[in-house]
Structure formats: C-alpha cells, structure tokens
Amino acid sequence: xxxxDWNALDPGxxxxxxxxxxxxxxxxxxxxxxxxxxxxxxxxDDAVRACTRRFDGIALESMQVTDExxxxxxxELTPALRAAIDEAAQRIARFHEAGMTSxxxxxxxxxxxxxxxxxAIQRVGLYVPAGSAPLPSTALMLGVPARLAGCAEVVLxxxxxxxxxxxxxxLYAARRCGITRVYKAGGAQAIAAMAFGTDSxxxxxxxxxxxxxxxxxxxxxxxxxxxGAAIDMPxxxxxVLVIADSGAxxxxxxxxxxxxxxxxxxxxxILLSDDDVLIDAVSAEIDTQLDALPRADVxxxxxxxxxxxxxxxxxxxxxxxxxxxxxxxxxxxRDARSWLPRVQAAGSVFLGDWAPEAxxxxxxxxxxxxxxxxxxxFIGGLTVASFQVAITVQEVEPRGIAAIGPCAVELASAEGxxxxxxxxxxxxxxxxx
Amino acid sequence: xxxxDWNALDPGxxxxxxxxxxxxxxxxxxxxxxxxxxxxxxxxDDAVRACTRRFDGIALESMQVTDExxxxxxxELTPALRAAIDEAAQRIARFHEAGMTSxxxxxxxxxxxxxxxxxAIQRVGLYVPAGSAPLPSTALMLGVPARLAGCAEVVLxxxxxxxxxxxxxxLYAARRCGITRVYKAGGAQAIAAMAFGTDSxxxxxxxxxxxxxxxxxxxxxxxxxxxGAAIDMPxxxxxVLVIADSGAxxxxxxxxxxxxxxxxxxxxxILLSDDDVLIDAVSAEIDTQLDALPRADVxxxxxxxxxxxxxxxxxxxxxxxxxxxxxxxxxxxRDARSWLPRVQAAGSVFLGDWAPEAxxxxxxxxxxxxxxxxxxxFIGGLTVASFQVAITVQEVEPRGIAAIGPCAVELASAEGxxxxxxxxxxxxxxxxx
Numbered sequence: 024x025x026x027x028d029w030n031a032l033d034p035g036x037x038x039x040x041x042x043x044x045x046x047x048x049x050x051x052x053x054x055x056x057x058x059x060x061x062x063x064x065x066x067x068d069d070a071v072r073a074c075t076r077r078f079d080g081i082a083l084e085s086m087q088v089t090d091e092x093x094x095x096x097x098x099e100l101t102p103a104l105r106a107a108i109d110e111a112a113q114r115i116a117r118f119h120e121a122g123m124t125s126x127x128x129x130x131x132x133x134x135x136x137x138x139x140x141x142x143a144i145q146r147v148g149l150y151v152p153a154g155s156a157p158l159p160s161t162a163l164m165l166g167v168p169a170r171l172a173g174c175a176e177v178v179l180x181x182x183x184x185x186x187x188x189x190x191x192x193x194l195y196a197a198r199r200c201g202i203t204r205v206y207k208a209g210g211a212q213a214i215a216a217m218a219f220g221t222d223s224x225x226x227x228x229x230x231x232x233x234x235x236x237x238x239x240x241x242x243x244x245x246x247x248x249x250x251g252a253a254i255d256m257p258x259x260x261x262x263v264l265v266i267a268d269s270g271a272x273x274x275x276x277x278x279x280x281x282x283x284x285x286x287x288x289x290x291x292x293i294l295l296s297d298d299d300v301l302i303d304a305v306s307a308e309i310d311t312q313l314d315a316l317p318r319a320d321v322x323x324x325x326x327x328x329x330x331x332x333x334x335x336x337x338x339x340x341x342x343x344x345x346x347x348x349x350x351x352x353x354x355x356x357r358d359a360r361s362w363l364p365r366v367q368a369a370g371s372v373f374l375g376d377w378a379p380e381a382x383x384x385x386x387x388x389x390x391x392x393x394x395x396x397x398x399x400x401f402i403g404g405l406t407v408a409s410f411q412v413a414i415t416v417q418e419v420e421p422r423g424i425a426a427i428g429p430c431a432v433e434l435a436s437a438e439g440x441x442x443x444x445x446x447x448x449x450x451x452x453x454x455x456x
Numbered sequence: 457x458x459x460x461d462w463n464a465l466d467p468g469x470x471x472x473x474x475x476x477x478x479x480x481x482x483x484x485x486x487x488x489x490x491x492x493x494x495x496x497x498x499x500x501d502d503a504v505r506a507c508t509r510r511f512d513g514i515a516l517e518s519m520q521v522t523d524e525x526x527x528x529x530x531x532e533l534t535p536a537l538r539a540a541i542d543e544a545a546q547r548i549a550r551f552h553e554a555g556m557t558s559x560x561x562x563x564x565x566x567x568x569x570x571x572x573x574x575x576a577i578q579r580v581g582l583y584v585p586a587g588s589a590p591l592p593s594t595a596l597m598l599g600v601p602a603r604l605a606g607c608a609e610v611v612l613x614x615x616x617x618x619x620x621x622x623x624x625x626x627l628y629a630a631r632r633c634g635i636t637r638v639y640k641a642g643g644a645q646a647i648a649a650m651a652f653g654t655d656s657x658x659x660x661x662x663x664x665x666x667x668x669x670x671x672x673x674x675x676x677x678x679x680x681x682x683x684g685a686a687i688d689m690p691x692x693x694x695x696v697l698v699i700a701d702s703g704a705x706x707x708x709x710x711x712x713x714x715x716x717x718x719x720x721x722x723x724x725x726i727l728l729s730d731d732d733v734l735i736d737a738v739s740a741e742i743d744t745q746l747d748a749l750p751r752a753d754v755x756x757x758x759x760x761x762x763x764x765x766x767x768x769x770x771x772x773x774x775x776x777x778x779x780x781x782x783x784x785x786x787x788x789x790r791d792a793r794s795w796l797p798r799v800q801a802a803g804s805v806f807l808g809d810w811a812p813e814a815x816x817x818x819x820x821x822x823x824x825x826x827x828x829x830x831x832x833x834f835i836g837g838l839t840v841a842s843f844q845v846a847i848t849v850q851e852v853e854p855r856g857i858a859a860i861g862p863c864a865v866e867l868a869s870a871e872g873x874x875x876x877x878x879x880x881x882x883x884x885x886x887x888x889x
Contacts, residue, residue: 103866104866104867104870106866107862107863107866107867107870108867110860110863111863111867114564114565114860117562117564118562118564118570121560121562122560122572124557127554127555129550129551129554131547131550131551131820131821132547135815135820135821137551137820137821137822139555140796140799142799142800142801144833144834145800145801145833156871156872156873157870157871158871159867159870159871160867160871192870228833228834229834243680247676247680252834253831253833253834253835272886274882275879275882275883275886278875278878278879278882279879281875281878281879282873282875282876282878282879284875285873285874285875285876286873312875312878315874315878316874316875316878317872317874318872318873318874318875322875359851360851363573363849366573366575366847367575367578368575368578368845368847369847370847370848371847371848371849371850372847372848372849372850373849373850373852374849374850374851374852375851375852376883377852377853377854377856377857377883377887378850378851378852378857379857379876379879379880379883380876380879381864381868381873381876381877381879381880382568382850382852382857382860382861382864382880383848383850384864384868384876385863385864385867385868385876386860386863386864386867387564387568387570387850387852387860388564388568388570388850389570389848389849389850390848398686399845399847400577400578400661400662400686400845401577401661401662401685401686401845402686402845403845403846403847403848404846404848406846408841412801412832412833412834412835412836413836413837413839414799414801414802414803414804414805414832414836415803415804415805415816415822415823415836415837416796416804416805416806416807416822417804417805417806417807417811417815417816417820417821417822418792418793418807418808418811419806419807419808419810419811419815419820420810421810423810424810424811424812424815427543427547427815427819427820428815429540430540430543430544430818430819431814431815431817431818431819433536433537433539433540434537434540434541434544434592434593434818434819435814435817435818437537437540437590437592437625438589438590438591438592438593439589439750439751440589440715440718440719440751440814441718441748441749441750441751442711442714442715442717442718442745442749442751442755443715443718443813443814443817443818444814445711445714445715445745445748445749446708446711446712446714446715446812446813446814447812447814447815449707449708449711450708450809450810450812453705453708454810
C-alpha cells in the first residue's frame with residue numbers, strides 16, 4: 024500500500040489520492056460489446072450460442088437449465104453449504120422485507136384522495152457472474168428481493184462451466200428464491216439476450232447484478248438503447264475504505280483490506296488512520312496474511328494501487344470518506360456508532376471490530392449489490408424497491424375539484440396552458456350547474 | 457386523431473399503433489449538445505454566457521438571481537397567483553411527506569443489528585424550463601421534495617427571458633421551497649454547468665427536471681460522463697392515455713386529450729374506448745374546443761399523430777395500456793376504482809370523471825415529473841426518495857459474529873474467497889479465545 028500523510032498533501036495531491044483508476048481500455052471494450060449486442064439483436068439464440076463457444080469454450084445446444092439439472096445440482100452440494108445458503112436467504116429476506124415501501128393514501132383536500140400504489144416490475148433479468156469464482160451469494164442478493172417484490176417473470180443468466188453445466192451452488196440458491204428460468208449464458212451476450220429477448224431467453228424490463236468489464240459495459244449500452252432495458256445501477260470495481268483508530272485490531276483490519284483486494288486486481292482499498300503505529304502494524308499483518316492466500320497475486324496487484332493515509336483526526340477521516348463515497352465503509356473505531364451520524368455517503372457501513380465486510384457480503388441480511396465509483400453520493404444499494412415501481416393515483420369527487428380546481432386554473436393561466444385550464448373549468452362549471 | 461379498431465389489427469399493426477415516434481434528429485442534437493458540454497467543461501461561466509447570448513439572445517453579466525430580483529418578482533405576481541402557488545406547495549408537501557421512506561433497524565440474529573439510514577443527496581440541481589411557457593409548477597414539483605429530503609445545497613437553473621430577468625412566478629415558487637441559489641441559464645449549457653460546475657454555478661451530484669430535446673440529451677450525456685452527474689430519469693415527450701366508457705363525458709375527455717396535445721407537437725395522446733358513439737362525440741368535441749385554444753396549432757400537430765382506438769372491452773383497454781405504460785392514465789370509467797388493480801404500469805392514474813390530468817400537473821399533491829416513453833414499466837415518478845440515498849449499516853457484537861460467522865465462512869469457502877473467509881475466522885477465533 025502507498026503510505027501518505029493527508030495533511031502534507033496539497034489539494035491536487037489529495038484529489039489524486041482519492042482518484043479511482045480509470046477503467047482500462049474502455050474504448051476497446053465498448054466496441055467489442057457493441058458488436059456482441061448487434062449480433063444478438065440480429066441472430067438471437069444463434070449469436071448467444073456462438074459467443075458461448077467463443078468465450079466460454081463450450082458448445083451448448085440448450086441454454087435453459089432443466090429440472091433434472093436443478094435436482095442434480097442440489098445433490099452435489101454438501102449439507103453444510105445448503106444450510107448456509109438457506110440461512111443466508113432467510114436473513115436477507117428478513118432484513119429486506121422489513122424495509123419494503125408501503126402503499127399509502129390520504130385526502131389532500133376534501134374529496135381529493137391521493138395515493139401511492141406499488142407494482143412489481145413484470146420481467147426482471149438477474150446476472151450472476153461465475154468467472155474467477157461462482158457467486159451463489161449474488162444469486163441470493165438478487166433473487167430474494169425479486170421474490171419479495173413479486174416479479175412475475177424472473178430470469179437468471181450465469182456463465183456455463185467448461186463441462187457445460189452451471190455452478191450447482193448458484194442453481195441451488197436460485198431455486199431457493201423460487202427462480203426456475205435459469206440460462207447458461209454469460210458476458211455481454213447474456214445481457215443482450217435479456218435486454219432484447221431471443222427465442223429462448225425472454226426480454227426483460229430491468230437488469231440486475233454485477234459482472235466484469237464486458238457485462239458492465241453491456242448493461243451501460245442496453246440502458247441507453249431505445250429498445251433496451253433499465254439497469255440497477257452503474258457499476259465499477261469493488262471498494263472498501265477502512266477508518267481505524269489506535270485501538271483497532273491490526274489483524275482484523277488487514278484481513279478486511281485483503282478481502283477486498285482479493286476480488287480483483289482493480290479492487291479499491293483505502294485505509295485511513297490517525298495512528299502511525301496502527302498503520303505499521305496493519306502493513307506488517309498484510310504481509311503475513313498475504314502469504315497464506317491462494318489469490319495472493321490478485322490481492323498484491325490490487326494493493327499496489329491502494330493507499331494507507333495518515334489523517335489528523337477521525338473527524339477528518341470521515342470527511343475524506345464522504346468525499347470518496349466508498350461502496351463499503353468499515354469503522355474500526357472504539358466508539359463506532361457515535362461516528363455514524365457523520366457518514367454522508369457510503370454503500371454499506373460496518374461498525375466496530377466484529378463486523379467484517381464479509382458478513383455483509385454473505386449473511387448479515389443487507390444487500391451486497393452496492394454503489395461503486397462514488398455513486399454512493401446519489402444512489403443506495405439494492406432493495407425490494409429496486410424491483411418495484413410506485414404509481415401515484417388521484418381520485419376526485421365533485422366537491423374535490425370544487426375545492427382545488429381554482430388553484431389549478433390559476434396556475435394553468437400563469438403557465439399559458441389554456442387546454443389545461445379548460446379541462447378544469449369545464450368540470451367546475453358542471454359541478455356548479 | 458387516427459381512428460383504429462384494435463381487434464382488426466394484426467400483431468405488427470398493434471405494435472405500430474402503440475409505437476412512440478422516434479425523437480427527431482437525435483444525432484444532430486447529440487453532436488450539438490456534446491459540443492456545448494465540452495465548451496462548458498473547458499470555459500466554464502464564459503461558455504455558459506456565450507450560449508445564453510447565442511440561444512436566449514441576451515448578454516448576462518451575472519447569472520445568479522439577486523435578493524432584489526427575488527423581491528421584485530414577488531411583487532410582480534397577483535395575490536391570486538401567489539396564493540395558488542402557496543396552496544399547491546402545501547398540498548404537494550403533504551402528499552410527499554406522507555410517503556417518505558423511513559430509517560429502520562432490526563436484529564437479524566442475536567447480536568447482529570442491521571439498519572437502513574437515510575441521507576439527503578448533498579448537492580442537487582433543478583432545471584425549470586421556460587421555453588414555450590414558464591413553469592412555476594415544475595419549480596414546486598422539484599423544490600418541495602428537495603426541501604423535504606433536506607438537501608444541503610439546492611441549485612435551480614431556468615432560462616432568462618429576453619429582458620434578462622427570470623420568470624417571476626418561477627422565482628416565487630423557488631423561494632417558497634427555500635431555494636436561494638437560482639441561476640438564469642437554460643438548455644444544455646445549464647445542465648453542463650450543474651453537472652461539471654463553473655466558478656459561479658456549483659457542481660451537483662444529481663440533476664432533476666424536464667426540458668426540451670437539448671436538455672434531455674444533455675442530461676443523458678452527463679449521466680454517462682465519468683465525472684458527470686446522476687439524473688432523475690430518462691425523459692421524452694409528455695403522454696396521456698385515456699380509457700373512456702360509454703358513460704364518459706365527451707367534453708371532459710376531449711379537454712383532457714387537448715391538455716396533453718397543447719404541450720408540444722410531439723406530445724402523445726391515445727384514447728381507448730369500447731364505444732364508437734363516445735369516440736365520435738369526443739372527436740366532435742375536440743374540433744369544437746380546438747377553435748378556442750391559443751395553442752391550437754401545437755395541439756393540432758400533436759393530434760395528427762395520435763390515436764383513438766376502439767377496443768373490444770375495458771379489460772382489453774387495460775391490457776393495452778399496461779403494454780404502452782403511459783405517463784398519465786385517465787380512467788374515465790363508471791367504476792374506475794375497481795379497475796385500478798389491473799393497472800400494472802403507468803406514471804400517475806386519474807380515476808373517474810372529476811380527476812383531469814391538470815389537477816395532478818398542478819395541485820392534487822402528486823408529482824408531475826413522471827416516467828415517459830414506456831419507462832413506467834421500470835421507474836416511478838419523483839418522490840422525496842429521489843433526493844435521498846439509503847445506506848445500510850451493520851453493528852455486530854462478539855456473540856453476533858459467533859452466531860452468523862460460520863454461515864459466512866461456509867459461503868466464502870464455496871466461492872473460493874479465502875481472505876473473506878479469513879476475516880471472519882480470525883474474529884471467530886478471537887471470540888472463542
């Protein structure tokens with residue numbers, strides 16, 4: 024990690040210290056993805072199959088996972104893993120259900136009833152990556168809120184393995200969420216298929232889930248296309264920012280930084296501390312723990328670009344964090360809760376020494392699909408509401424329009440919208456008659 | 457309006473009947489807007505001033521509206537208009553406040569407290585058009601929820617008039633919402649200024665509000681830019697779909713269709729009815745009412761592309777409406793409420809004969825910034841939540857990680873993420889020790 028002292032940096036250096044690395048070769052990715060999207064729009068399933076041969080190295084006749092495959096998948100898992108998926112699903116459901124938006128109605132004036140009703144988005148597409156590692160936890164994070172929202176059609180795409188099968192844990196997790204339509208397709212081709220529809224893969228209204236640079240770019244492109252699909256949020260490499268005081272446990276902090284670093288070479292890791300001794304101890308711990316990691320090479324690459332910043336105070340650290348707006352924020356502080364009111368922008372916050380990010384990733388109950396790249400300034404993580412639309416309704420009695428109609432008439436006149444005015448005036452006349 | 461019989465159309469014709477016209481000359485707009493964005497990023501205020509000279513025909517030294525200008529604006533309005541703005545603001549606040557998202561917390565396991573906290577988006581930019589007509593109502597629809605959310609910095613841009621002043625009703629409405637930073641700037645240059653920041657106009661995290669094709673395209677482009685801003689929703693021309701039965705009042709229906717048609721030549725107007733007599737009567741009423749409209753030319757253009765479709769039943773009309781997903785849906789039906797459960801996708805619904813769209817546009821209490829172009833399939837209109845971010849939090853005691861840690865360990869192992877596993881294992885060991 025690069026060591027820095029925040030108070031020794033000038034404004035330009037501070038900006039540089041918090042700058043996220045530009046996504047590599049975005050122009051190349053954009054062109055390649057655009058070609059795949061065109062191919063899938065033109066040739067449908069044939070194009071998806073061709074891409075699967077090209078990128079996943081497997082020729083699949085049918086992409087849809089059969090009942091038999093689901094059954095086999097379940098039997099392949101250890102009872103302990105099945106139980107862990109079940110347990111995580113339950114806890115995620117409990118937290119998400121408690122936060123569901125409700126319908127409401129009120130009389131805003133006598134005879135004017137306004138309300139909000141909620142509808143599930145009809146057709147949603149979930150993407151579960153399986154590149155460097157299969158991610159059954161992501162299937163839960165997408166599938167549980169989709170089920171709670173009551174989406175009529177839930178489609179899940181995940182890349183096939185070399186033998187043509189889908190990861191059994193992903194399949195088990197999908198079924199756990201009531202998802203029956205799973206397709207073995209990955210990358211930009213899967214996003215294109217769900218956005219535009221093919222003979223076998225249904226067209227979806229909104230797409231969800233993380234992915235590599237190709238998936239991310241494909242989501243960006245279909246969100247822009249006139250006939251494309253909406254997406255959950257902009258995506259970038261995963262990030263953690265840890266604020267640790269002198270009382271923090273260096274081994275815990277190092278482990279948390281490494282959990283982020285092992286995600287990928289472009290993972291973002293930042294440590295802020297007001298204590299040099301702690302920063303030294305964490306650095307030493309990172310070196311020790313790295314040796315035991317199977318994905319040490321990936322983590323090392325990520326750490327090359329990451330920063331350990333000495334700050335003047337914890338308050339300053341919070342200001343820096345708000346400016347950076349991290350996806351994950353760990354407050355390894357003695358009085359972590361007392362600092363929470365200062366948190367202005369972050370995807371998910373972990374308070375104290377006993378809340379590693381890994382708990383939120385898997386099973387505390389919160390969602391792990393969170394805003395990256397500073398998007399926490401303006402968007403939160405996935406919730407059930409991400410799978411719903413809110414519709415407003417107004418029901419007006421004759422006495423209602425008599426009460427509020429004159430206000431509308433006055434405003435329509437001011438805006439020079441005479442037909443608007445007339446639509447109200449005609450009714451006011453009818454009520455008065 | 458073009459008359460059609462739904463049940464006489466083949467699938468291709470049905471698709472055509474519900475197709476929205478492609479935005480004209482989007483490629484030209486895109487290039488022009490991109491040039492303006494570049495100019496503003498490079499030259500800041502100078503570029504905004506140059507564009508204002510070019511497009512609004514006025515040379516402005518200072519763009520920011522002064523206290524004196526606010527004071528003058530207030531005195532220019534009639535007491536009746538001031539009262540109407542106050543009244544609408546109150547009703548909008550009442551409805552929006554009742555629907556605010558709440559923070560919540562629960563123990564998802566013993567010693568694991570998960571919660572959602574809410575934060576206002578810090579810096580928001582509101583755009584209030586004033587092209588064909590100034591829109592004080594839009595200032596309320598944006599400003600009221602921004603105030604309820606508690607956004608720290610609220611910036612509002614609205615195009616200057618030829619004499620260099622801002623519309624007084626817009627200024628009064630802005631002040632009514634506690635907005636003090638109003639800038640006389642419009643079009644793509646205003647969006648660029650709020651997205652990237654200039655010396656005088658602060659950079660914003662998220663931009664809100666409707667606008668013409670240039671504003672819409674500018675919002676689309678800044679939402680894509682790496683260093684741009686988020687936007688409220690994709691935007692397109694305004695739309696209404698009216699479902700009317702034989703008992704509907706033809707004059708009311710005609711007035712509602714015309715209120716939409718007068719917005720612009722690209723406004724979308726669709727009438728669905730199971731009764732030919734009603735359709736005939738509405739057509740006749742439209743002709744009569746058109747003659748009295750100052751904006752008759754605009755409305756006539758919009759009506760040229762609009763459709764009156766005979767359906768087999770009201771149930772079929774609801775299916776068609778759900779497929780179209782209109783911004784505004786008027787149910788001019790005898791038993792309007794009983795049909796509401798069938799509404800799957802719409803921005804705002806108006807039940808019965810006494811709820812013209814104009815009420816929702818101005819003062820029923822609901823928001824008039826609503827999804828267009830079929831976006832109602834996946835997004836709702838503006839709410840206070842549009843101006844907030846939700847952050848999840850987890851606080852874990854030692855007994856909490858003892859309870860759920862093993863679940864995380866199992867899942868991290870299945871996903872091959874050993875540092876994640878280790879971050880939990882180290883703590884489990886410490887708790888057990």
